[in-house]
Amino acid sequence: xxxxxxxxxxxxxxxxxxxxxxxxxxxxxxxxxxxxxxxxxxxxxxxxxxxxxxxxxxxxxxxxxxxxxxxxxxxxxxxxxxxxxxxxxxxxxxxxxxxxxxxxxxxxxxxxxxxxxxxxxxxxxxxxxxxxxxxxxxxxxxxxxxxxxxxxxxxxxxxxxxxxxxxxxxxxxxxxxxxxxxxxxxxxxxxxxxxxxxxxxxxxxxxxxxxxxxxxxxxxxxxxxxxxxxxxxxxx
Ligand SMILES: [Zn+2]
Numbered sequence: 001x002x003x004x005x006x007x008x009x010x011x012x013x014x015x016x017x018x019x020x021x022x023x024x025x026x027x028x029x030x031x032x033x034x035x036x037x038x039x040x041x042x043x044x045x046x047x048x049x050x051x052x053x054x055x056x057x058x059x060x061x062x063x064x065x066x067x068x069x070x071x072x073x074x075x076x077x078x079x080x081x082x083x084x085x086x087x088x089x090x091x092x093x094x095x096x097x098x099x100x101x102x103x104x105x106x107x108x109x110x111x112x113x114x115x116x117x118x119x120x121x122x123x124x125x126x127x128x129x130x131x132x133x134x135x136x137x138x139x140x141x142x143x144x145x146x147x148x149x150x151x152x153x154x155x156x157x158x159x160x161x162x163x164x165x166x167x168x169x170x171x172x173x174x175x176x177x178x179x180x181x182x183x184x185x186x187x188x189x190x191x192x193x194x195x196x197x198x199x200x201x202x203x204x205x206x207x208x209x210x211x212x213x214x215x216x217x218x219x220x221x222x223x224x225x226x227x228x229x230x231x232x233x234x235x236x
Contacts, residue, residue, distance in 0.1 A: 002068050003041055003059055006034050009092075010041040011054040013178035017096050018049045020186040028096035029074040032178035033084050035091070038062050042080060044071035075142060082146025083174065087158040092178030094185045097170040100192035101185075104128070105165035111191060112207045114198045118191045119208060119216035120227075123160035126188060127152050131167045145169070160221065163188045 013030035017023045026049070031042035041057040058069035062081055066073065074080075080093045104111050104126075111126040113119055129148040136144035149164050149172065162184045163173040173185035198205050207213075220227040
């Protein structure tokens with residue numbers, strides 16, 4: 001048995017998706033990576049969340065070859081792997097068709113930054129990808145889903161904008177750890193819900209002024225972050 005801790009973290013992040021109300025049935029998946037070993041643990045395909053065990057998590061290498069596990073990995077595994085290969089500081093990824101983020105994805109509209117909850121977590125709008133082409137869907141669909149995300153992130157820092165909407169499909173979120181990825185998926189969902197409500201009340205609502213966005217984002221993420229409790233000095 002390998003990567004016991006990682007499998008446990010990934011198992012827990014999968015259950016977080018249920019606990020946070022982001023998935024139904026067997027939809028959704030969470031993964032995590034051990035960068036030293038270059039191995040990823042991910043939810044098995046089509047297995048129900050009830051009774052799922054850490055040992056059910058499938059371990060694959062960055063090319064998708066199964067290193068451990070008897071079940072098939074999630075069908076979205078190639079998307080996760082493409083993102084891990086391209087975003088070296090990302091340690092966990094989740095995918096869920098959560099309702100409100102999916103509404104924006106289906107409308108192929110980015111989520112504009114309208115308030116400070118958004119600005120605390122996302123440095124600007126949550127971007128939306130283009131639609132995949134017919135050819136991209138017919139060959140290596142899941143790998144190409146990763147590729148259109150990467151294409152959209154040209155010039156963006158994935159840890160400053162830890163989520164994306166795939167046009168016509170739904171959101172992917174990530175973080176330094178699987179738990180953080182699940183939390184970002186939850187914040188994304190609440191942010192999408194608040195944005196939809198705001199735009200319903202005031203369709204012409206303009207985005208949050210930059211000076212407020214920057215204040216909130218930097219307070220939590222900047223070099224002089226003041227949010228939360230300092231642990232043992234150096235803050236990462
Ligand atoms: Zn999906």
